[in-house]
Amino acid sequence: MTLAFAPTLVRRRTLARVGASLIGWAMTLPFVAGMVLFLVLPCIAVLGMAFTDWSLGAREFGFVGFQNFEVLFGDRTFRQSLGNTLIFAAIVTPVSVAIGLWLAVLVEASVRGRAFFRSALFLPVVSTTVAMAIVWEFLLHPTLGPVNTLFAALGLPRQGFLADADTVLVTLAMIGIWENAGYVMVLTLAGLKSIPSDLYDAGAIDGVDEGWSRFWAITFPMLGPTMVFVVIVSLLRSLRTFDTVAALTQGGPRGSSEVLLWTIYEEGFMFFRVGYAAALTVVFVVLLLVITFVKFRVLDRAVHYG
Amino acid sequence: MTTLTLSAIEKSFGTRRVLNPVDLACADGEFLVIVGPSGCGKSTLLRIIAGLTQQDSGSVRIDGAPVDDLAPKERDIAMVFQSYALYPHMTVSQNLALPLVMRDLNWVERLPFAAKLSGRVRAKRRAALEVVRGAAETVALSEYLDAKPKELSGGQRQRVALARALVRRPRLFLLDEPLSNLDAALRSLTRTEIVDLQRRLGVTTVYVTHDQVEAMTMADRIAVMMDGDIVQLGTPRELHDEPADRRVARFIGTPAINLLPATLSTAGTVRIPGLAAPVAEVLPGTGETASERTVEVGVRAEHVRLADPATAGALRGKIRTVEYLGSDALIHLSVEHLGAAHAIVARVSADDLAHRAGDHVGFLAPERVHVFAADGRRLPVRPRPAHADPEPQAAAL
Numbered sequence A: 001m002t003l004a005f006a007p008t009l010v011r012r013r014t015l016a017r018v019g020a021s022l023i024g025w026a027m028t029l030p031f032v033a034g035m036v037l038f039l040v041l042p043c044i045a046v047l048g049m050a051f052t053d054w055s056l057g058a059r060e061f062g063f064v065g066f067q068n069f070e071v072l073f074g075d076r077t078f079r080q081s082l083g084n085t086l087i088f089a090a091i092v093t094p095v096s097v098a099i100g101l102w103l104a105v106l107v108e109a110s111v112r113g114r115a116f117f118r119s120a121l122f123l124p125v126v127s128t129t130v131a132m133a134i135v136w137e138f139l140l141h142p143t144l145g146p147v148n149t150l151f152a153a154l155g156l157p158r159q160g161f162l163a164d165a166d167t168v169l170v171t172l173a174m175i176g177i178w179e180n181a182g183y184v185m186v187l188t189l190a191g192l193k194s195i196p197s198d199l200y201d202a203g204a205i206d207g208v209d210e211g212w213s214r215f216w217a218i219t220f221p222m223l224g225p226t227m228v229f230v231v232i233v234s235l236l237r238s239l240r241t242f243d244t245v246a247a248l249t250q251g252g253p254r255g256s257s258e259v260l261l262w263t264i265y266e267e268g269f270m271f272f273r274v275g276y277a278a279a280l281t282v283v284f285v286v287l288l289l290v291i292t293f294v295k296f297r298v299l300d301r302a303v304h305y306g
Numbered sequence B: 001m002t003t004l005t006l007s008a009i010e011k012s013f014g015t016r017r018v019l020n021p022v023d024l025a026c027a028d029g030e031f032l033v034i035v036g037p038s039g040c041g042k043s044t045l046l047r048i049i050a051g052l053t054q055q056d057s058g059s060v061r062i063d064g065a066p067v068d069d070l071a072p073k074e075r076d077i078a079m080v081f082q083s084y085a086l087y088p089h090m091t092v093s094q095n096l097a098l099p100l101v102m103r104d105l106n107w108v109e110r111l112p113f114a115a116k117l118s119g120r121v122r123a124k125r126r127a128a129l130e131v132v133r134g135a136a137e138t139v140a141l142s143e144y145l146d147a148k149p150k151e152l153s154g155g156q157r158q159r160v161a162l163a164r165a166l167v168r169r170p171r172l173f174l175l176d177e178p179l180s181n182l183d184a185a186l187r188s189l190t191r192t193e194i195v196d197l198q199r200r201l202g203v204t205t206v207y208v209t210h211d212q213v214e215a216m217t218m219a220d221r222i223a224v225m226m227d228g229d230i231v232q233l234g235t236p237r238e239l240h241d242e243p244a245d246r247r248v249a250r251f252i253g254t255p256a257i258n259l260l261p262a263t264l265s266t267a268g269t270v271r272i273p274g275l276a277a278p279v280a281e282v283l284p285g286t287g288e289t290a291s292e293r294t295v296e297v298g299v300r301a302e303h304v305r306l307a308d309p310a311t312a313g314a315l316r317g318k319i320r321t322v323e324y325l326g327s328d329a330l331i332h333l334s335v336e337h338l339g340a341a342h343a344i345v346a347r348v349s350a351d352d353l354a355h356r357a358g359d360h361v362g363f364l365a366p367e368r369v370h371v372f373a374a375d376g377r378r379l380p381v382r383p384r385p386a387h388a389d390p391e392p393q394a395a396a397l
């Protein structure tokens, strides 16, 4: 009896299980489909295009193997672009993180005006960069800009800022710092809030009670996980910088503010060399992946996670 | 030799008054427990002693010298927090060493490479490590010196917090509900451990808790705090036997003291309605006997005697539940003529437990009753005259 029943029973159970998992799939389908359609497929497409010589609008294209990459690494514009991007990130990330951290500690400690400072300093993050860019353009104008007027009043030499190949990258980095520091501050403020006040009380009794010793013994280590996150996000944001360049300098003067994303945009949408732009994109994504990998392997080990 | 004296400490947070003027003195080597319901201001008082919170007025003196203007670290005290407040990013050893390092090394000597450069710094670090090892041994944590707090159990963390408080040999030891995050078994074990440790070190200790059992079992003296006032200060025994008022009587002792409505005659006789014989005589001169008044009679569960329902002079009740506790049992009765809502609890030895829920019994409170005036004050009662005692009942169980 039991034996005779067993197979149908098993089959019925299997069917039930399959049914359940079908329902599961059906319910996640819209999301999975969206992901495949808008994320996975484009990625594969980009990877594929990187090995072609397709130009936008062209009827046909051929596979060219690694030729795009060979051209790329030999290209002066690309090397300048990569260099500029790295320099930009190397300035913006540490400086904006340091300033944002400092602002956060300051704002947290201030008794009055906390809400005001928080919103004022977060402004760059929520405001439209392109709109702000117009303000920057005016402020930093070589002849009419108030900053140069101020410089002149102080007896300092006038600066070309965005118009000068020597200063354009540093000027953009300053704007990048201004944009990112508020973001860092807000993230850090959240991290500061989560440090139990008991620790500071225990510290006060143990003798860790003023500024620096308190910061190094308690605040900074307790902010560890927040700082890792903040550094990585800042790094990725600064490597991805595009809109200030597009709005203010368009890579100029003479390619001295060329950054990777701008170069990709130029190649793909102004010169229509889609295959080449795809190859650039692949290099860019690999760079981001390396950074993420470093985060997981190196930084996460050095940090205390409560 | 360390004494602690608080005089007229007041504190408000905004418009909310948390401490009415509080006066308190703690003798050298004493284990003083401040106990009171949640929110009565115990932690605030302790933080004022530590210097973590500034009082609005009044003075804290340690060994007779005011410390009001001293920072917490200069008061030479140690504190154990309810959350333990261990530094999560430091090992046990680093946690314990921090107070020593901060006290004995200046900021140059604390730099990470200073120990490599200077023999003096090395010697200081080594001395600190010796003390740390000693403290870890005292609390049986020697094997865990290199562990981070999150790798330890609750009880172990609690001992690290204790050890961190010990390393500096402070004049004063402050503990704020250090046991409330432990489970029941560990709590009673740690209770005795802390008392042992305190006795051994002889360090003056102020211990804050909302658990009256902790207070009763650990304290030399207990300060009962309610709504920002210290309502009574005394030994556990005094608090139990001579509570200052109804609130203290209700708060101290498990189960809570039974309260029965009663009347106080102009002659000072206290009667429970429905009971012919008076239950107590209030001493004259308390100002409460000028006219007939309602009062409350308090009887502790262990003083309630169960008897046959027919016993003369006994109140009658119906047993609701019997709570068996092993060596004894708690019997919850509803008092018949006071309405079912009025319950009292009797503690009987488990040996002569012959009752079940639903039984009707009589009960007596022949001795040791407290009388509380309408405002809650305890009125002193005369020892009961012998002739008024009901006959010892053969039927009493």
Ligand SMILES: Nc1ncnc2c1ncn2[C@@H]1O[C@H](COP(=O)(O)OP(=O)(O)OP(=O)(O)O)[C@@H](O)[C@H]1O
Residues within 6 Å of the ligand: B013, B018, B036, B037, B038, B039, B040, B041, B042, B043, B044, B045, B209, B210
């Ligand atoms: N920093 C503060 N700001 C405002 N109110 C506070 C502050 N600290 C404490 N209070 C208030 O003071 C009152 C007493 O607090 P306290 O922490 O001293 O109580 P407690 O007796 O320790 O209670 P518990 O047993 O729950 O720890 C509470 O009502 C609390 O809300």
Ligand SMILES: [Mg+2]
Residues within 6 Å of the ligand: B042, B043, B044, B176, B177
């Ligand atoms: Mg408290």
